[in-house]
Amino acid sequence: MDRYIEAVVAIEGSESLSAIQSAVRSTSVPLGYDRFVMFSASPAREDLVDSIYWVEGDWFGKGVTVDAETYVRHCPVTRNFLNVDEPFFWTKVMSARGEKYRVVRTPRGPGFHGLQVPVFGRTGLEGAMSFAGTRIDASARTRAVLTMIGAAAFRAARRLIEAHEPNGASSLSPREREVLRWVAAGRRQADIAASLGLSERTVENHLRRVRLRLGVATTAQAIRLAIRSGEIEV
């Protein structure tokens, strides 16, 4: 009983990506889902997908396991989750000119369907886990299960993967961040200088370095960038 909760606990405790994967498989295959994609994302990027953690299965019906780049290029409904706050089902429909992917409330009948589970965090969209198959269980129950499994799997995977990477440490110095925060709060440079006990020149210099470091042209853009990278609070 409560096997799904056990699966989540197992995923959370996993020490390798393959352990996560097999836990996800053993839960979702019986429900009809045998293709998986997991990636980190940020609404910032043009192509949305940041880096792919896991692609598995025959995603485009050609009988071959697809690789990461191919998935991104064909990426069917991914963009849709810029508009949603919750997991959604999609289905592939065949039309006169080629195949199309559509977001649906409940996918019916045979064909190629899937569930996209976005994962959110402090800074908004952080990634997603996608499940698909040709004969899937699309009940509310299953949606709840995969929502939970998908989120747990993504967080666990990110924890493992980020740990190995040098990790994009904060690229702003404490002072620079502090000044930028005040600017984002609507203060002018002169006020900030006064309240931090600095000269206006220093405040200006800090901001220039911020723009330099973030590689942006204006302070306005720096604010947006800093917000989405979690450098300053929204």
Add this chain to the structure above:
Amino acid sequence: MDRYIEAVVAIEGSESLSAIQSAVRSTSVPLGYDRFVMFSASPAREDLVDSIYWVEGDWFGKGVTVDAETYVRHCPVTRNFLNVDEPFFWTKVMSARGEKYRVVRTPRGPGFHGLQVPVFGRTGLEGAMSFAGTRIDASARTRAVLTMIGAAAFRAARRLIEAHEPNGASSLSPREREVLRWVAAGRRQADIAASLGLSERTVENHLRRVRLRLGVATTAQAIRLAIRSGEIEV
């Protein structure tokens, strides 16, 4: 079997707050949690809490059911979830001078403990559901269960409550939003004017109205405000 998944499905299908509440209670009371708080939040506000959906139980050990304002004033560890991406346990410890709340990995023994479950969405933190009790089950299993239950309950409650309210429609006009987006992307007013086919004056006027409407002093602040209200993308 899978009673927790059933509970989530029941919560999602609830048509009243009290239905959500009783579903939450029947799941969490057996686990030792008999005090609940649910509220919407935004990292924006000074006091963090936006509006309270549900407060129930003896939160401050005075044998009385606490009301919303009281909870906010005493609000123990709420601020902590500005720093976290996942649910966390906290515990109340008695010290020489009064009581204190601490975030802990696993609360042990008798006393007053709780689990805070933040709920995230497109725009970051959106709310939270908090569970507490004096003799709680604090296993990884239970944390997984309440994470799922809490998120589902919050979303369901918000769906019900927001539906009744006039709903804070977008406070920017399409054109204003468009101009602000470009500024946030780092373009200067002159460039924006050129690419939108407007005069620089018009761009400037749009931005002035944006500041006016959002009630802020600088465009930098307007960007942050627009981002956190979901008016423009991060």
Add this chain to the structure above:
DNA sequence: AGCGTGTTGAGGAGTTTCCCTCAACCCGAA
């Protein structure tokens, strides 16, 4: 001691944005 980084500050010469007022046009709602 020498090196890199962070923090602080300046001079001078820009460019850009902000502020205020005024006005025309379109469009949908009362």
Add this chain to the structure above:
DNA sequence: TTCGGGTTGAGGGAAACTCCTCAACACGCT
């Protein structure tokens, strides 16, 4: 039809920001 909101545009002047270079000091590390 009048009214309000959205969009477009202007003039003139003030304030704020950006860009360039240069320099001092503290701090930790090799």
